[in-house]
Amino acid sequence: MNNRFIYTSAPGRICLFGEHQDYLGLPVIAAAISKRMHIRANLTFAPKVFMNLPDINSYEYFDLKNLPLPYTCERDYFRSAVNVLLKEGFQFSLGISGELNSSIPINSGTASSSALIVSWLNVLSHLADKPRNLSPEELAGLAYKAEVEEFNEPGGMMDHYAVAVGGIIYLQMSPSFRLETLSVNLGKFVLGDSGEPKDTIGTMNRIKSETLKIAHQLKLLDPNFSLLTTTADELLAYRSLLSKSDFNLINGTIANRDISHKAITLLRKLSNEKQIVDHYLFGQLLLEHNDNLRDAQQILTPKINRMLDASLEAGALGGKINGSGGGGCMFAYAPNKTENVVEAIEKAGGRAYIVSIDKGVTVSQ
Numbered sequence: 001m002n003n004r005f006i007y008t009s010a011p012g013r014i015c016l017f018g019e020h021q022d023y024l025g026l027p028v029i030a031a032a033i034s035k036r037m038h039i040r041a042n043l044t045f046a047p048k049v050f051m052n053l054p055d056i057n058s059y060e061y062f063d064l065k066n067l068p069l070p071y072t073c074e075r076d077y078f079r080s081a082v083n084v085l086l087k088e089g090f091q092f093s094l095g096i097s098g099e100l101n102s103s104i105p106i107n108s109g110t111a112s113s114s115a116l117i118v119s120w121l122n123v124l125s126h127l128a129d130k131p132r133n134l135s136p137e138e139l140a141g142l143a144y145k146a147e148v149e150e151f152n153e154p155g156g157m158m159d160h161y162a163v164a165v166g167g168i169i170y171l172q173m174s175p176s177f178r179l180e181t182l183s184v185n186l187g188k189f190v191l192g193d194s195g196e197p198k199d200t201i202g203t204m205n206r207i208k209s210e211t212l213k214i215a216h217q218l219k220l221l222d223p224n225f226s227l228l229t230t231t232a233d234e235l236l237a238y239r240s241l242l243s244k245s246d247f248n249l250i251n252g253t254i255a256n257r258d259i260s261h262k263a264i265t266l267l268r269k270l271s272n273e274k275q276i277v278d279h280y281l282f283g284q285l286l287l288e289h290n291d292n293l294r295d296a297q298q299i300l301t302p303k304i305n306r307m308l309d310a311s312l313e314a315g316a317l318g319g320k321i322n323g324s325g326g327g328g329c330m331f332a333y334a335p336n337k338t339e340n341v342v343e344a345i346e347k348a349g350g351r352a353y354i355v356s357i358d359k360g361v362t363v364s365q
Contacts, residue, residue, distance in 0.1 A: 004131075005042040008122040010115040010361040011035065012104035013162035014189065014322050014331050017260040017289055018171075020207050020297055022156030024227055025174035026257050029182075029264060030162035033191065033355040035105070037115040041098025041123045051078065052099040056106070064092050077113060080150040081120045084142050091129040098123065105193045105351075107200070109323015114159035117143040118361050126363065136360050137179065140164040154204045166360025170264050174228055182271040186282065187335030190316070191353045192307045192345040196327030203324040207249075207297055214242065214250045230254065252296020259289050283318025283333045290320035299325025307348045308332070314344035331355075 011032035018028030041051075047064040060078045062069065068086055069079040082092065100119075104112040118139050125134050134142070143160040147153070161171055161179060168186075172178035211227075218225040218238055225238075232254050239247050263285050270277055290308065294300040300308075300321050307330050308319050315337030322329045330350075334341040338354050345352040 004127055004365065005040070006123055006126045006363065006365050007038070007040050008119050008126075008361065008363045009036050009038045010119040010122075010163050011166060011358045012037075012110035012112060012115055013159060014110065014191070014355075015158060015162075016168070017263040017285070018158070018256065019289065019293055019320070019322075020204070020299070020324070021253070021256060021260065022158045022171060022173055023154055023204065023208055024211060024253065026227060026253075027170065027172045027260050027264065028156075028158045029168065029170050029260060029267065030158050031168045031186075032162055032166040032358045032360055033110070033189070034358040035103045035110065035191070035353065035355060036358070037100065037102040037104055037112070037119050039098055039100050039119045039123050041096050041127065043127055044095035044097045046095045047093060048095040049078065049082075050095075050097045054099065055102055064095060067092070075113070075147075075151060075153075077117050077146060078120060080146040081117055081124060081142075084146040084150065085121065085124055085128065088142070090125065090132075092124070092127075093129050094127075096123065096127055105191075105329060107197065107328065108193050109198065109200075109321070109325070109328035110191070111159040111163055111323075113147060114143060114163045117146050118160065118163045121146065122361055122363050126365065133363075136164040136166070137161075139361060153201060154208045155200075164361050166358060168267065168357060170267070182267050184267055184270045184277065186277060186333075186357060187279070188338045189355050190311065190332045190334050190338055190341045190345060191322070191355050192304075192311070192330045192332065192350040193353075194301065194303050194307060194327060194329065194350050196301055196303060198324060198327030200324045203299060203326050207299075210246075210249060211253055214246050217242075218250070227253065227257070232258065248296050252292040255296070256289055256292050259285055259292070279317050279333070279335055283316070286318035286320050286333055290318075293321055293325065297325070301325075301327060303349060304330050307345050307350045310344040310348040311341045314340040316341050 311332035316332035319332035
């Protein structure tokens with residue numbers, strides 16, 4: 001046995017623009033943040049996996065003799081990653097032992113599960129019988145399969161690409177897939193964890209199914225209707241045909257799409273021309289997006305509203321809920337008032353962390 005050791009790390013992420021949009025085929029802008037997950041692992045003679053999880057006082061332990069692996073619980077990501085790699089031709093005749101540590105808040109909308117899967121896939125691909133150094137894009141695609149497709153879940157690809165590629169990314173889903181990286185120095189953010197548990201899958205299922213149902217109804221009435229191209233003004237023609245709640249949801253979806261378009265235009269200009277960031281304009285776009293998520297998608301909680309309001313009163317230029325919503329995290333854009341905003345969020349009952357844009361997945365041996 002080649003006594004191989006590996007150390008890999010992957011970031012959490014914030015969704016800047018396009019929350020609840022990627023699984024509808026709409027564009028998103030996301031950023032990796034300086035809260036990271038770390039795995040240290042090595043090969044063992046016995047064909048078993050043992051992974052110590054001290055942050056949650058737990059561990060993962062399973063045999064690699066009989067493959068593919070049966071799933072023993074919902075979202076069984078340690079095993080699903082193995083099974084996805086088996087389909088790609090990887091083989092595992094030896095075992096793996098290691099430890100996972102993370103500073104990413106769990107079940108809070110900061111992509112801790114995607115960071116886990118990307119990191120674990122990186123370990124597995126390097127410690128397989130025939131090791132391969134997978135690119136960030138390859139890891140992202142495999143992570144999507146392991147997290148979403150293996151369990152028939154409703155999520156999109158944003159988290160996996162944000163975590164694997166790092167920095168600020170623009171992800172276009174339709175009419176064709178496109179990944180774009182943006183080099184912009186936005187400064188500091190403050191991540192605020194409400195501590196409120198959230199139902200990620202339930203929330204995504206609700207918004208996805210309701211939005212697609214409304215879009216299908218409108219498509220039957222007008223074959224030219226499209227979530228990609230129908231304008232906000234054109235949408236007004238359907239107002240009398242929909243219930244108030246249905247119109248608000250589809251209108252908010254179109255509005256969020258348009259905000260993403262404004263944001264990518266701004267960020268591309270900053271990235272290509274290296275201009276000074278208009279922090280105020282960027283913050284206002286975040287707030288516009290958050291207003292739609294509050295009123296149309298209805299994913300904010302009273303506590304997260306209070307945390308955002310407190311952030312703005314303390315000098316933040318903008319902010320929004322982060323992730324599927326119904327709990328979890330928010331973030332404030334506060335490049336010059338970070339300490340004030342940290343104090344304000346904590347007074348509002350949240351737990352606050354100063355974060356910056358960070359690199360994607362890394363590996364060393």
